Amino acid sequence: MNITGIKGSTNNRFFEGCGHEGPVRCIxxxxxxxxxxxxxxxxxxxxxxxxxxxxxxxxYIIPKxxxxxxxxxxxxxxxxxxxxxxxxxxxxxxxxxxxFNLCFVCDAWARTVQYEPVVKKLSEYLMMMExxxxxxxxxxxSNEKLRLPLILQQILRDLNSCGMSTVIEGTTTMHLKVVKxxxxxxxxxxHLVPIFTVDxxxxxxxxxxxxxxxxxxxIDGFNHVAKIAAEADVxxxxxKACVQNLVYYGVVSLIPIFQYSNVYATTPKLRFxxxxxxxxxxxLEYVSNSETDLPSLRDVFILYSNxxxxxxxxxxxxxxxxxxxxxxxxxxxxxxxxxxxxxxxxKYPVFIEVPGHxxxxxxxxxxxxxxxxxxxICCKYGMSAQELDExxxxxxxxxxxxK
Numbered sequence: 418m419n420i421t422g423i424k425g426s427t428n429n430r431f432f433e434g435c436g437h438e439g440p441v442r443c444i445x446x447x448x449x450x451x452x453x454x455x456x457x458x459x460x461x462x463x464x465x466x467x468x469x470x471x472x473x474x475x476x477y478i479i480p481k482x483x484x485x486x487x488x489x490x491x492x493x494x495x496x497x498x499x500x501x502x503x504x505x506x507x508x509x510x511x512x513x514x515x516x517f518n519l520c521f522v523c524d525a526w527a528r529t530v531q532y533e534p535v536v537k538k539l540s541e542y543l544m545m546m547e548x549x550x551x552x553x554x555x556x557x558x559s560n561e562k563l564r565l566p567l568i569l570q571q572i573l574r575d576l577n578s579c580g581m582s583t584v585i586e587g588t589t590t591m592h593l594k595v596v597k598x599x600x601x602x603x604x605x606x607x608h609l610v611p612i613f614t615v616d617x618x619x620x621x622x623x624x625x626x627x628x629x630x631x632x633x634x635x636i637d638g639f640n641h642v643a644k645i646a647a648e649a650d651v652x653x654x655x656x657k658a659c660v661q662n663l664v665y666y667g668v669v670s671l672i673p674i675f676q677y678s679n680v681y682a683t684t685p686k687l688r689f690x691x692x693x694x695x696x697x698x699x700x701l702e703y704v705s706n707s708e709t710d711l712p713s714l715r716d717v718f719i720l721y722s723n724x725x726x727x728x729x730x731x732x733x734x735x736x737x738x739x740x741x742x743x744x745x746x747x748x749x750x751x752x753x754x755x756x757x758x759x760x761x762x763x764k765y766p767v768f769i770e771v772p773g774h775x776x777x778x779x780x781x782x783x784x785x786x787x788x789x790x791x792x793x794i795c796c797k798y799g800m801s802a803q804e805l806d807e808x809x810x811x812x813x814x815x816x817x818x819x820k
Contacts, residue, residue, distance in 0.1 A: 438597075439527030440577045442496075444569045446519050446543075447471070447478055448553065451511035455479040458553075461569045466522060470494065478502070478518050485516075488533045497523045499532055501540040505547060515554050519543055535576070535593050542584075542591050602665040605642060605657040608792040611669040612638035612751060629659045636660075638751055641674050643796050672754040673761040674792050675747060677731040678802050680762040680819070681724040687758045690718060696756075703752045706745040716742040720749060724759055726819065763790040765818040766809050781808065785815055 443465035447457045455475035460466065470493055471478070477491045478500055485504045490497060500520035506513060519540045523529050546552035553565075568584055572593065575582030581594040613636060625633070628651060635645040646656040663669040673679070689696050701711045720742075723733055730746065733739075739746045753759035768778065768785035784794050795805055809815050 437526065437528060438531065439524045439529075441521050441523060441532065441573055443522035444520070444573050445522065446517060446553070446565065446569070447475075448518075449479045449516035459565050459569065461566055461573055466496065466498075470496065474498065478520065479516050488537060490529060492525055495525050497525050497527060497529055499523070499529050499536055501537045503540055503544050505544060510554065515547065517543070517547075517553055531595050531598050532576075535595060538591070538593060539572070542589075546586070546589070599665055599667070602661045603671065605661045605664075605671070606793065607643035607653070608641050608674060608790075608796040609671045610639065610641045610674055611636045611645070611660045611663065612672055612755070613668065614670050614755065615668055626659075628655050629662065632656055632659045636663075636669060638672070639675055639747075641792075641796060670755055672751065673763075675750060676802055677729065677734070678806075679730050679750075680726065680728065681730065681750065681753070681759045682726055682762050683721055683724055683759050684757055686756070687718075687721055690714075690721070690758060700752055700756075704744050704749045706740060706748075707743050710743045712743040717744060717749070720744060720746075721753060721759060724753075726762060762819055763792070765790055765820065766794070766805075766815050767818055768815055771814050776814075782812075782815070785809075787818055 443460065443462060445457050445460035445466060447455060449455050455471075455478060457466065457468075457471055474491050474493050477489060478498065480489065480502055482504060485502050488499065488501055490499045492498075498520050499522075500518040502516065502518040505515045507515065519536065521529070521532050521536055523532070543553060547554060564586070568586065572582045572584065576593065576595055581592070584591045584593070623630075631651055632645060632649050635649050640648065642656055642660060643653065645651075645660075646653040649656065651659075660669065660671075664671065690700060697714050700717060701714065704717060705711045716737075720733065720737060720739060723737070724730075730750065734746055739749065750759070754761070765787050766785040766789075767787040768782045770776075781794075781798065784797065789797075791802055791805060794800070795802055809817065
């Protein structure tokens with residue numbers, strides 16, 4: 418788990434909320450001084466967080482009593498500061514209490530939830546040492562004061578290089594480990610399409626179970642789950658379990674079925690394509706239909722911008738001819754969906770009985786409830802979108818909702 422290669426320049430590539438993890442840039446200890454107020458007493462590397470920035474957010478770093486012993490994360494400029502403020506009550510301290518906070522500093526765009534257990538454990542370790550020997554507050558323990566920067570340097574180096582660190586201080590040993598925290602994978606449905614989010618050749622198939630190995634060759638970004646099950650000759654629920662496992666480990670993502678009759682619309686995240694240079698480079702490389710001639714950013718941006726309600730992908734291709742612009746429209750859609758700069762506008766048929774003309778409801782019409790999309794109904798009945806369109810168009814009791 419070596420993440421030290423991610424440099425500060427990644428601000429040009431990533432953005433707040435992108436979900437990417439980043440390294441710990443700095444660790445600092447701050448305390449509430451009875452005269453000077455909140456101040457940083459130890460920081461590695463030195464002066465990474467300036468006094469001006471710290472003073473601007475110190476009220477959140479050394480907070481009120483109600484927020485003590487809670488994980489707090491503060492975003493300020495290009496920094497994300499995560500801490501676990503602690504208050505130790507004792508009459509030996511000025512004001513009868515000692516306040517401190519051990520904080521990790523990361524880039525503002527970085528996902529930091531995986532560091533929270535480490536911050537809490539390290540803070541509680543320092544609290545124990547303070548209660549036992551005055552490790553943090555006692556001005557006479559100069560040797561121990563000198564040890565703290567060395568301890569923090571070791572932790573910073575170890576966590577960024579291998580995701581774990583072992584600290585030995587006297588007779589006490591503390592093990593720290595960054596554990597990746599993944600959200601529960603979404604439910605897997607027959608009509609969803611798994612697509613690799615990592616290089617297909619970057620992992621060994623042998624590391625997966627035999628069923629997953631049987632399924633992997635059929636994951637191509639176009640086959641939906643039901644089709645993969647049929648072609649791989651694997652029971653449908655087993656394929657769903659395999660795909661769910663791959664999603665959990667970040668190997669694949671799920672996108673809607675690709676069809677030229679699909680309608681897409683842009684999201685607010687399209688703005689990053691206009692301003693983020695690294696994101697632009699990644700996009701142009703991905704959507705290109707040529708290894709030598711990349712499309713222009715202007716052409717790609719225009720294609721995305723014209724994805725709107727009422728315009729099918731077929732309409733878009735007839736109007737702009739993406740191939741002449743060195744753009745693969747399939748990859749254009751895949752990239753947009755994976756990075757959430759576009760979203761699929763789904764069709765939901767709704768059966769509304771015509772007053773005065775009661776008629777028996779067919780098995781197909783029972784699915785026209787406004788909840789099941791075209792993709793779900795087509796997968797369930799083995800129909801094409803065109804066949805379902807014909808059924809809907811000739812039935813006056815069915816209307817369509819686009820959303």
